[in-house]
Amino acid sequence: MQVIVILLDSWRSSAEAAALALLHLSWSPQARVLLVGQGDVPSDLAAACDGRTMERVTAPLHAMPGRRLPDTRTSGDSPQLGWSLAVMERLLGLHAQQRLCWVELPSLGALAYALLQERDLLEAFDGTRLLLRFDGLTAIQAMRLARGVSPADLLTMDMERACLEHCDGVLMDSAAMAAAVAGVLSTGDQPVRWQVARPLSVQAQSAAVAGPQGLVCVATETGPLRQALRAICGYLGTVPDAPATVTLVCEQGVLQEVLAVVPETLRHRFVIRAPSVLQGPPTRVILADGWSAGAARARALLARGHALLANAANPAYDPAQGWEHGQTLLRYDGAAELCAILQTSADWRPRYRLDVLPGTEALPRVVGSLGPATVSVIVPCFNMGRWLPQTLASIKRFSWQWLDVIVVDDGSTDAHTRQVLAQLESEPAGKVRVVRLPFNQGLSAARNAGLAAAQGEFILSLDADDLVSPEFVQLAVQALQRCSGYDFVVPRAVYFADQDTAVDLEALPLLQCIAFVGSAFESGVLANRFSTATCLARTRVLRTLGYDENLRSYEDWQLYRRALQQGSRFLVSNDIHFYYRQRPDSMIHDPAMRARHSRLYAEMTSMPALQCQPLAVPANLLSVIVAPAAPDGSAGGILLSGVIEVLEELAHFRRSRFWQIAHRLWIFLRKFRR
Structure with a gap:
C-alpha cells in the first residue's frame, strides 16, 4: 500500500503546496490519500482524488488506548504534535491491515514527527519508506512573510527539522532549492543532515501562442510585491499601449501594506482576482516572490502557455532544472530590470515547457544490529x-x-x-x-x-x-x-x-x-x-x-x-x-525561580562567551525576543505564563455572579458610610 498525506490548511493557503501535491498524485495513481485537517475538502482536491481511496484525520490526538501520550492541550507542546500523533495512529491502523510500502508526507507542519520517532524507537513501520514532500517550513514562511513567531512556532520549527533529518528522503524540486534550505537551517558549524531526491526535468515544445496582452502579478511576499508594483507603474506610465488593467493575485492584506507605492492616478487600473484567473487564456505572468517551496505551479502555468517573468532571487527556478532565461522564462533582478523587460516582452513567448518525472531514489536506511550492552x-x-x-x-x-x-x-x-x-x-x-x-x-x-x-x-x-x-x-x-x-x-x-x-x-x-x-x-x-x-x-x-x-x-x-x-x-x-x-x-x-531565572541563565551562557565559544542564535528567535507575538506559556512557568494565568483568572472572576453581587454590596456600603 502507498499513502500520500495532504495537509488541508497548506492546500488552501499555498498554491505551490497544492501544485506540488497534485504533481506527486499524478506520479502515483494507485496511492491512497490521507487528508489531515478540518473543514470541507476543496473541490479541486476532491476532483484530483476522484477514484482513489481517501482517509481523513479531522482532529489532533490527545489520548490513545494502551499508551501514555502527552496531552498537547496542556503540555506546552506545539499544537502540531497532536496532529502528528493522529497521523501516526491512522497509519498504524492502515499498516496493521496491509503493509505500507511507502508513505509521503508534507514537510510543512511536521506531520511526520511522531511517525518517525515511533519507527526509530519501537520499530514500527518496519520496511516502510517514509518520505517528505518538501512544501515549505515554518521557519522559512516566517522569514519570507515577515511574520512574528511564538514559542509554539519555535517548537514546530524544531519538529520540522527533525523530520527532514530522520526521514528516508526529502523530495525537492532542485539542487538550488536544497542548497537554499540547507543554508537557512544550518546553525553554526552544524549543517542539516538529510537525503535529498530530485525529480528529472525534461524540456518539451511549448504550446504558447500569441494571445491577449494581459498582465498578471502573483505574489505572497510584501517586499517583492512592492518592487513589482513600482516596475508595473513605471511600465504603465511610459508605454501607451500597455494593458488597461493589471490583475493581482495576492491577499488583500498583503496589497494594503504596499499600495502606497501605486500613485492615486493608477490605482483604478489594478484589480485583485482569485488564482482561478490563471486558468484563462495565456498571458504574461509576473512571479514576484523571492522564495517558493518549488516550481510546480510555474511548470503548470508554463504548460498552459503563459509567459513567465520570474524574480531572479527565487532558487526554485534553477537553470539546471530547465529554467533557462529566454527559453522557458524571463528573469528580472529588481524593479528597474522588471520595468525594462515589461517594455520589451509584449510579443515574447516561451519556446519550451518543462515536464518532470520522479527522480532518483534516496539511499536505503541502514539499521544496526541488536545485542547485550551494559x-x-x-x-x-x-x-x-x-x-x-x-x-x-x-x-x-x-x-x-x-x-x-x-x-x-x-x-x-x-x-x-x-x-x-x-x-x-x-x-x-x-x-x-x-x-x-x-x-x-x-x-x-x-x-x-x-x-x-x-x-x-x-x-x-x-x-x-x-x-x-x-x-x-x-x-x-x-x-x-x-x-x-x-x-x-x-x-x-x-x-x-x-x-x-x-x-x-x-x-x-x-x-x-x-x-x-x-x-x-x-x-x-x-x-x-x-x-x-x-x-x-x-x-x-x-x-x-x-x-x-x-x-x-x-x-x-x-x-x-x-x-x-x-x-x-x-x-x-x-x-x-x-x-x-x-x-x-x-x-x-x-x-523564587522567576526572580532567579535571569541570573541562572546568565551563568549558563556567560562562561562559553568568555571562552570565545559563540552562541548560535537562529534568526527566528530574534523575533520572539524583540517583538514576541504572544507571551510565553511554557510548562516551566519561567517567563510570563504565570502572569497571564493570573490575569485570565481575574477576568473570569470579574465576570462571575458572585463578583457582581459583591461589587454592588460594596457600592451600597460605601454610600451608607458617607
Missing part, C-alpha cells in the same frame, strides 16, 4: 534518603537486565540518608555501587563522578527522587543500536505529586507534561526543550561533554546545548517514560 545508571544523592529506595525499586523493575547501578553520595549530612546509603553498601556486591564524595560538591560534580566510575556503554542519569518506566532503557538502548548516528534518547516527561509513593507508575496520578523535542535548535535557546537530566546517552559522548561544575542550576540544559553544537543528535519517545517528582523545595517549582 547501561550505567547514575543516581546522585544529597540528603535524598526519603525517596532513594523508591527510585532504586523502580530501577529493579527495568526490563533491561544488563545494568550497572551507581549511587553517588554528594556528601550527605542527613542521618536517614546516611543510614540508607550504609545499608546499600552492606548488600551483596554487584547490585548497587556507592561512590562517596568527601563533601558536598554539587549536582554536576556528583554526575561527573558517576561518569568516571561508569562501566557501561550507555549512561542513564537519574535523580534520587525521580522515576523511569520499566521499558524505557530497553527501547532506548535498542534504538541507539539500530540508529548509529544518534547519541541521546529523550523520554517524554510528566510531573507527579510529592506525596505519591506508588512504585506502580500506571497508578500515579499525573500532573502537567513537559514539552521536549530533543534537537531543539530554535526552541532550546529560550527554554530547555532538549530533555530533563534523565535521558539515555552514549557514555563516550557524555564523558567528552561533562557537566559544568561552575553552574548551580541548568547544568543539563547547558550540556545538551553543547551536545547539539558539536553535532550530537536526539531521539524523543512519543510515550511518557520519565516521572519528575514535584517537591515543594524543587528548584524548578520554587516561587
